Amino acid sequence: MERAAGHAAMSANPRAAADTAHMVAAVDLGSNSFHMIVARSAGRELHIVDRLKESVRLAAGLDERRRLTPEARDRALDTLARFGQRLRHLPPGRVRAVGTNTLRRARGVGDFLGDAEAALGHPIEIIYGAEEARLIYGGVAQDLGVERPRRLVADIGGGSTELIVGELATPELMESVSLGAVTHSQRYFAGGYIDKSSWRAAILDARVRLEPLAREYRRAGWDVAVGASGSIKAVQKVAQEAGWAAQAVTRDALERIGKALVKAGHIDRVKLSGLSDDRRPIFPGGTAVLAAIFESLGVEAMEVSDKALREGLLLDLLGRLEDHDVRADSVAAAAARYGVDRAHAERVAATAGRLFAQVPGWAGAPTAAPRMLDWAARLHEIGLAIAHKGYHKHGEYIVRQADLQGFSQTEQLVLAILLRLHRGKFRTDIAGDLPKPQRVPVLRLAILLRLAVLLHRGRDPEGAPPVHLETDGDRLRLSFDPGWLAAHPLTYADLLREAEALGQAGYELVIRDP
Known part of the structure; x- marks a missing residue:
């Protein structure tokens, strides 16, 4: 209310x-x-x-x-x-x-x-972690000029660490590692106790987890290293107030902080000016992870940005509002990478869009559902890059596992489900991994995609099928211009088989032949 x-x-x-x-x-x-x-x-x-x-x-x-x-x-x-x-x-x-x-x-x-x-x-x-890394880089890049174009950006969160190397505003390498200030503090400094052995063990463990990416990141190189978010900002503030560093975190400052933590023996006895009470319990874990980043990647000094994930989210949101959606770029890149027939996919997408427009509200909110339907249509044949047999299953696997920038986990799952259900048996249980409120709308989107794909099965580049759709709950009525079905007997036969397939899933498809 x-x-x-x-x-x-x-x-x-x-x-x-x-x-x-x-x-x-x-x-x-x-x-x-x-x-x-x-x-x-x-x-x-x-x-x-x-x-x-x-x-x-x-x-x-x-x-x-x-x-x-x-x-x-x-x-x-x-x-x-x-x-x-x-x-x-x-x-x-x-x-x-x-x-x-x-x-x-x-x-x-x-x-x-x-x-x-x-x-x-x-x-x-x-x-996903890679999407978090992309958004962090976008936020931090707002703070940087053009005089040092290549950047290493590090963000140590409570449960993960994101590392990105990019050129100006474009990220090139993005990784999310399960290293965080909270989790590392819990593992190595339980109860707040810190000694030389646990300190070195925490750094060594973090270096082991960073090792698989260290060589590639070092090879990529950067002009400036920048840290973001609470853990790195806390280290910089402590180092600055102690007089061990100025605006940047240095290797020497990290070593001094580590010695101060070990000497205190317990986080409650640590006397470091600038360390806030809410940051204190997780400060050792975050500092150890940062020390490992310096050692693994050969960082000597790291500047600190006031911007991070939140600012990246805002920029990305503005892009969506202004129709500059990175998700559309990701779909186009995936289609190109896997050799999708672009012209055919665009025809399917256009017909799917017309079907959606004829039944407003039936298959989800008009703010999001049409885009997901359009993107699924543009990728529906992506699985052909593996094999024709079962290509809808291959497509589902590719989309589930791919790094599609801009997509959340749920959005990527929706896309994968639409690809899986666009042909073959209409298995409603495939949508079981979705949040309950999304299941029916996604299944209905899948039906629209199935119909669009079926109507373009002949891959005729001329014209669009003159199809008209009405819905009433789980009942669909499909009609065409007079004479069209008679001129396309194979399509009519496919539609009759589709009515049978949907009927087994509890949907009724009525084909009206004027």
Whole structure:
């Protein structure tokens, strides 16, 4: 009721509605802290108007079965409810909220995500590590000029570390490693105890995990190394206040901090000016990971950026709002890489789009569903790069495993399901991995894609099938211009078989032949 009242008040105030139309927000459900940032957009320029940060320690709230404890769940939902009060006036599509490493690792998060979205008032995506790295680089790149074009960007979060090498605004190498300030502190400095043995073991373990990528990153090279987010910023602040470094973290400063931690013996006895109380419990783990990055990659000094994932999310959101969606670029790149017949895919996509437009609301919200349908149509033959037999299964596998920039885990799963179901037996259980509210809309999108693919099976480059679709629940009525089906007997036969296949899944397809 409160959100509905807020929207009513906004619509009654034209000035407030106009202000809201230029507002965007990003929410980062990190493994240590939750962050919210609100900005006013002026073209591609962003002016930050509000920030909120709360320590949630989500990574510390996973039990031995990798499930969120009730206490961690409550902390998270309480924080999101407070964020939601600030964001309740923003319209759909102007808030992007993402979960990172801990929610990637956690089991049974479906119910939590439903409650979390209700508390926040906006959808929440869980993103892959590579996508997190891309967004971090985009955020940090805003801070950098052009005089040092090649950049190494490092971000140590609560549960993972992202490392990116890029040229100007374009990331080239992106990796997410399961190394975080919370998890590393839990593993090597349990109870807050620190000694020389545990300190060196923590660094050695981090170096072992970084070893598979160290050679490639060193070979790529960079003009400047930049650190982002809380752990690296905390190290820089401590080093600066101790007089061990100025604006950048240095190898010497890291060694001095390590010696101070070991000498104290326990985190509660550490006397380092600039170390905040909320950062203190996880400071040893984050510092050890940073020391390992310096040793593994040969870093001598690392500057620190105030921007990170949140700012990258805002930039990406602006791109989507302005129809510069990196997901479309990813789909085009995948189609080119696997040799998809572009002209044929575009014809299928056009017909699928027309079918969707004829039954508004039947197969999902018009803000997102048509794009997923379009992208699936453009990739529906990607599996042919492996083999014709079962190519829809090969396509599903490729899309599930591919690094598709811009896509969340759920979006990539939807795309894979659409490719799997675009031909063959219509197995509704394939959608079982999706959140429950998405299953029926995705199955209906798959039906539209099946019909579009079937209508273009002859691969005729001339014209578009004159098809007309009506729906009523699980009943579909398909009709054509007079004489068209008679002129296309093979298509008619395919449609009759399709009616039988859909009937076995509980859908009724009626083909009207004028």
